[in-house]
Amino acid sequence: MTTDTDAWYRRAGSNIWYFFNSLKLTLFLLITLAIVSIIGTVIEQNQQIEAYVRSYGMTWTKVIVYLRLHDMYHASWFTALLILLVFNIIVCTFERFPPKWKAILRHKTDRFDPGLIARLSNNAEFSVNVGVKDVGGRIEKALRSKKFKFMSSESNGEHYFYAWKGVSGRFGSDFIHISLLLILLGSIVGSAIGYKDFKQIYVDGMIKVPQADFALRLDKFWIEYYETGQIRQYNSLLTVVEEGNKEIMTKQIWVNEPLYYKGIRFYQSSYGTAWDRVDTAYVALKKGGKTEADDPVPVKWEELAKLPGSAYSVRVVSYLSDFAYDERTNSVTSLSPEPNNPAIRLEVYKGDKLVSTPWLFLKYPGVFPSIPGVKDDLVFSGYRPLLYSGISINKDPGTNIVWVGAIVMGFGFILAFFVYHRRVWVHVRSTNEGTRVKLGGTINKNQLLFEKEFQHIRDVIEKG
Amino acid sequence: MILSLLFFTFSFIFYVIAALLYIGNWVFKKRWLGQTATALSYIALFSTSLILIMRAAESGHAPFSNLYESMVLFVWGVNVGYLALEYKHGVKIIGAFVMVIESLAMLSAALLPYRFKSIEPLNPALQNKWHWLVDLLAKVGLEKYAIGWLDFHVFTTFIGYAAFAISFGLSIMYLIKSRAEEKGGTNQAIASLPDSTMLDELGYRAIAWGFPFLAVGIVSGAVWANYAWGTYWSWDPKETWSLITWFVYAAYLHARVTRGWRGKRCAYLSLLGFLAVVFLYWGVSFILPGLHAYA
């Protein structure tokens, strides 16, 4: 027969509770976390697999990948360690907090065994040659001057004092542990329901924000420089646009200054030049038979521009930063976003008539005649790249929990490290040699401070 | 560069002489030696403050942006912490150890290669100011002097390092003293060290300051990273090592508070903690790759 109290689930429950209610487990977890974190800083995280093969060889790379040491902080075993720590902290806090709370609430008593005073870490026994009443007055004065709270009682000419201060300091560690839980909770919430994304927006372009009902438009992008030519800051002017083209707000963001809207943050994270568009191309006409081309004419993207002194107009319809022709598919592509081989495609009009759609190459002017049947040619002589602004998008509802945790932790630090729980017991009794005083006290930490305080109280009692 | 370099030279000299005076006071027990040493430490503190102020004036931003400046800040913090300790507890012998550490720190700052010393304009990610402070200072036209999360982060972190360094010095003294107490040695110099329980307690007090400061440093770094990159924690080596260091000291505190550890074992843990600090500060910057690598 098993009674209710040893039902298997209760036994299992209490075993699990016992397992987590252990400072040894805490030490084990902290040391393990420290050691694996060291490994994580030595093995560079989130590199290409080839990089590991190069540094560690094939066999070790297999081990690294198998144990996920290359993305350790996101590995399930690492998360498991953190979760164990969470349970460890929860159990420890809830096991210790209620008794501590009770002990501290019930500590007040003006009756105690005077014989115990001699066992306290700070204690003294001495005689004073004034009456019990006056000594009582001095004790009150001493305790008040050090801002102690106290209670006292008197019977048969014996006087008992019990004094305390800084009780709240005892709860500092509880605040610290709860704050750790909050911080871990915040990070779990963040990774569970938050997301991160990255978008490039061209000036005047618009992006739809993922998992949200609004869009973002880039009105302006600019870079500031120091006199030395180093980049000081880059900035984007962003406008939040809601359904029906309603403009909600406009804000200038830069590195360190995000835009916040509806729980989502937008960070200035990078910038660059478009690989498939230009802001303006410079096109020059080389009239038939001449060796020199005319002055180049700025042609804005997809806008028709007239070439002065001729019947031609041109329009830029395509741009590729690193032009390549693929024979198999008979199509053109860009090999990279770098401007290694910039090329534009034009629509060339003579009067109103489309006469050709040639590709022109910045680095290879005149390789193909651009207008068939005539001697006139066109030269692609330069361009103004179209800048994009790289915006990191981050939704992390856990962040606020983390900050609350940080504030609770700060509060806990103040209590744990700078508020000390002190208790003082005094027993006064009249004897033949005068008034005997037994004085004792304890402090939970910072013994050095208390020694001075204790000495002060003693001096006031002895000398008035 | 000129004025700050001048004050650096002065401070360096002051620290070395203060160290010699404190050692002299320890060995010869002459009151005037101790008093002069203390006076010189205050002068050195003033002079170190001037290095930082001059750097700020020369660069136009808070002087915490490279390794050299952070070393000066570290020295400043140790000096403040030590003088507070001496003022409160009146033990001058500790100064002999602390001022030697200060002199060595100044020496290593002086020996840094030029690229860790030169004043560089702040890159975009390092420009971060508190709006409310900018607005407040703008009223009196001083918005240029506003500071932000970055400055706060570096400052609190280094006050933490400074407290740990003091604890390190105290732990070494503790080990020397307790060994002598066990053997009942008669060495005069060691006998005049404060008694071991006091050294043990002071070492703990220093950690009780360093631990929250490092925590505030870590958290303010996270706040700043959240502004700059949108992630408050990215496990880069500096971040990870700061957490490791913090854990070591957490272990120290737990051992003391919950297990009642005192003395030798605590002193060794404190040495281990400081080893982690040194690695966090120098090792990570020079050996491991990451966002924080100075310059």
Ligand code: HEM
């Ligand atoms: C990363 C994890 C932890 C950190 C950073 C941490 C931090 C702290 C700090 C700063 C104190 C105060 C020390 C002092 O007053 O000098 C403390 C006390 C304490 N901690 Fe932790 N702690 C952690 C985890 C845990 C866990 C998992 C347990 C459960 C076994 C635990 C049990 C305790 C106990 C019993 C105290 C003493 C409480 C008191 O006497 O007021 N800690 N902790």
